[in-house]
Amino acid sequence: MSTLKVDNLQDTGGKGLFPARAWVNFQGSGTVSIRADENVSSITDNGGGNYTVNQSSGQSDANYAATVLLGNSSGYTVPTLRSGGTHTSSTTNICSAGFDQNLYDRDIVEFTLVR
Secondary structure, three states: OOOOOOOOEEOOOOOEEOOEEEEEEEEOOOOOEEEEEEOEEEEEEOOOOEEEEEEOOOOOOOOOEEEEEEEEOOEEEOOEEOOOOOEOOOEEEEEEEOOOOOEOOOOEEEEEEEO
């Protein structure tokens, strides 16, 4: 297998391409477990609906964009992330709140980090 190392990626029009630096799909209810991932070392279950994604190789700082999708056996829900969740260059906290602001476990949690 070959390795391609570049400082940045561009499409043929010169626009930058920004691949995911980390992503994970995990079971967020019952026993928390990773289904598939890239650059994620583990998930910490902080209690009902509160998770921390731990990166294998951290970012240069905490100024990245993260996207979260939450779901259950009946389909996806619009994520409501309660304020107070924090992230660092190597960890991201996800709080899965309902509209009542209480935290709830989710069967499906999908997280993507772009920098």
